Amino acid sequence: MAFTSRREKFNIYNGLVCLAQGIEGSYTTVDLRNESCVTGKIEQVDGYMNIMMSDAVFVDTRGVEFPFDSFFIQARNVRYIHIPQQVGISIL
Template structure:
């Protein structure tokens, strides 16, 4: 599995930048901003939507096709990414958005401010309890 930076992980789980990552290993058609298209198999993609295709066919404005063994598309050139009809994209996106459980905060180191705030909170609760006990007697 690819290693993504923290920013890429955020983009993949919170935006549609996840589409090329989901479609890795599948044949796709990508329309580009300069009125051309590229068809091929997504070999790798990052969180910024930069895609590397293998066995690619570049289709220019005149409809002429040019074969490439390897083709790279920068994120800002992508206009439209055609999703195959047999792929349940909703399910795939939900799988990516599932996050691992958060770390246990009890084991985390506390800062001086946190410790002081907890001590003051305990003192306040004890004084309230003492005040209530005094009212009852």
């Protein structure tokens, strides 16, 4: 893990950022606040839930698709992250 600030470490251990980091390397869909979505492989999620995706397809609100080699999503634009079915989530 690269250098992280104290606030970023706090977010990782006390929020849902760890769930998003747990699906790094998986293909999934991220819904955005403006009703659009991005589907692709999650490469990296930082402690603030900024997401870097590769092999991504951005679908705008009209349904038009735009392919990207890499795509960056700021945390404030994330509405929902689809958890892939093959990821086992258990409740303690």
